[in-house]
Amino acid sequence: MRRIALPSLAGLAVLAGLGLAIASPPDAIQGEYVRILYIHVPAAWLAFLAFGVTAFGSIAWLVRKTERWDRLAAASAEIGVLFTGLALLTGMIWGKPVWGTYWDWLDARMSSTALMFFVYLGYLALRRATPDPVQRARRSAVLGVIAVVQVPLVYFSVSIWRTLHQGMTVTSDGIAMDGGMVAALFVNVAAFTLLYLALLVQRLRLARAEAAAAPEFEAIAGSTVSEPRLRSGS
Amino acid sequence: MTNSWVLAAYLITYGLIGLYVLSLRSRAKRLARERRDQE
Numbered sequence: 001m002r003r004i005a006l007p008s009l010a011g012l013a014v015l016a017g018l019g020l021a022i023a024s025p026p027d028a029i030q031g032e033y034v035r036i037l038y039i040h041v042p043a044a045w046l047a048f049l050a051f052g053v054t055a056f057g058s059i060a061w062l063v064r065k066t067e068r069w070d071r072l073a074a075a076s077a078e079i080g081v082l083f084t085g086l087a088l089l090t091g092m093i094w095g096k097p098v099w100g101t102y103w104d105w106l107d108a109r110m111s112s113t114a115l116m117f118f119v120y121l122g123y124l125a126l127r128r129a130t131p132d133p134v135q136r137a138r139r140s141a142v143l144g145v146i147a148v149v150q151v152p153l154v155y156f157s158v159s160i161w162r163t164l165h166q167g168m169t170v171t172s173d174g175i176a177m178d179g180g181m182v183a184a185l186f187v188n189v190a191a192f193t194l195l196y197l198a199l200l201v202q203r204l205r206l207a208r209a210e211a212a213a214a215p216e217f218e219a220i221a222g223s224t225v226s227e228p229r230l231r232s233g234s
Numbered sequence: 235m236t237n238s239w240v241l242a243a244y245l246i247t248y249g250l251i252g253l254y255v256l257s258l259r260s261r262a263k264r265l266a267r268e269r270r271d272q273e
Contacts, residue, residue: 014248018244031237032237032240033237033239033240035237035240036239036240036243039243039244039247040243043247082250082251082254085250086246086247086250086251089243089246089247089250090243090246090247093239093242093243093246094239094243096239097239195251199251199254199255199258202255202258202259203258205262206258206261206262206265209262209265209266210265213265213268213269
């Protein structure tokens with residue numbers, strides 16, 4: 001029952017988000033292009049959340065040394081990379097008709113997000129390149145704690161450096177948007193949050209199955225290393 | 235949603251999420267098959 005409930009709930013929320021994204025009013029300046037906001041912003045916010053969970057799992061592993069925290073950190077990082085990639089792609093698609101360019105390396109938000117994307121790709125590569133499970137967990141936990149520093153840096157980059165990307169829409173002073181747009185944005189944020197949770201549950205289930213399926217030697221030395229043949233009598 | 239840029243953004247987003255779900259499922263199926271073969 002629980003296995004079906006979360007993905008179904010996420011699916012329904014995505015449909016509701018799509019409905020509101022279609023029904024919301026066009027922007028006075030950007031027109032229809034503003035509808036990209038309803039997937040671009042939730043993807044970026046959920047990437048931040050995913051990397052926050054990775055940092056939490058990493059700290060928990062460093063304190064408790066329990067395998068499940070390492071699995072949580074890794075699973076969340078993988079989904080965070082997916083959401084960051086989506087934020088970058090949708091941002092590029094949005095940028096072309098509105099700014100006249102897909103990409104600008106001098107823009108603080110774009111460059112810092114791209115850097116964050118590659119650092120977390122490096123995190124996943126580091127995990128694949130380290131066969132020993134304890135060493136893998138330790139190295140990736142340290143990186144998971146250090147790399148999360150980029151999240152506030154990316155978030156506040158539009159306030160620190162005023163470049164091409166627009167400033168923050170949601171601030172402590174309120175939201176500078178029409179009510180219909182705010183509703184569409186927050187329903188899509190809720191949908192992406194449920195989507196993240198559903199993906200995390202599925203990824204964790206796979207990680208548990210992978211750990212259970214790994215033979216004892218592979219669990220220690222990694223699947224790329226073959227078991228040495230010992231000569232009898234030596 | 236008739237705008238082609240908007241449509242492209244939505245198709246890429248949900249298409250990639252769908253592909254990720256399919257990859258998780260196929261990895262889980264392969265693991266289950268391997269475990270069955272070993273038994």
